[in-house]
Amino acid sequence: MEKLYIPQIARAVDATETFDFKEFIEGLETLTPVQGVISVRHVGSFLEVSSKASTIMTLTCDRTLVQFNYRLAINNSERICLAEPLPESEYPREREIEADDLVESISPSGYFDPKAWLYEQLILAIPYPKIAPDAPALEITDANSFDGSTATIDKRWEILNSLKLPE
Incomplete structure (x- = not known):
C-alpha cells in the first residue's frame, strides 16, 4: 500500500480512492496476510x-498461557480532519482543551498512509484480555461472604487466605 496524496484524492472520481489489498503489515505478526478493502473519500x-x-x-491466552489462533477482523470507519498543524513555536504554554480538539488531523496538502492507519485499527481490535475459546472458566468462591454461605473462589487465592494474620 502506498501513501495517498490528499489533493489527488480530491481529484479522483467521486473524490474517492478505493483499493483491495492482501499483504503482511510490518510490526503486526500474523499467520496470513491482511486482506480486505480500504476506501478513502475526500469531503472538503x-x-x-x-x-x-x-x-x-x-x-x-492470558488465563492458561496456551497459544491459539484468532481471526482478527475489522469493519471500521473514521473521519480525519484536514488542517495545517501549528508551528511548535506558536503553541501556547497553557490552554484549555475542548473535546473537539481531540481529533486526528493531517495537512490538506500532505499524504495519508493507509498502511499505518490499518495497522492502528488492527492493533486496537486485538481482544483484551486474550482468552482462548477452550480455556476453562474460573471458579471463584468466597468463604467470607456476607450471608454466611460459602461461594466458590479461585483456587489460586486459597494459599493467600492461609497467610492471613489472626485477628
Whole structure:
C-alpha cells in the first residue's frame, strides 16, 4: 500500500480512492496476510476512511498461557480532519482543551498512509484480555461472604487466605 496524496484524492472520481489489498503489515505478526478493502473519500475539510479487513494471528491466552489462533477482523470507519498543524513555536504554554480538539488531523496538502492507519485499527481490535475459546472458566468462591454461605473462589487465592494474620 502506498501513501495517498490528499489533493489527488480530491481529484479522483467521486473524490474517492478505493483499493483491495492482501499483504503482511510490518510490526503486526500474523499467520496470513491482511486482506480486505480500504476506501478513502475526500469531503472538503476531512477525509472519510473506511475499511473491512481480516487476518489470522497467534495469541497467548492470558488465563492458561496456551497459544491459539484468532481471526482478527475489522469493519471500521473514521473521519480525519484536514488542517495545517501549528508551528511548535506558536503553541501556547497553557490552554484549555475542548473535546473537539481531540481529533486526528493531517495537512490538506500532505499524504495519508493507509498502511499505518490499518495497522492502528488492527492493533486496537486485538481482544483484551486474550482468552482462548477452550480455556476453562474460573471458579471463584468466597468463604467470607456476607450471608454466611460459602461461594466458590479461585483456587489460586486459597494459599493467600492461609497467610492471613489472626485477628
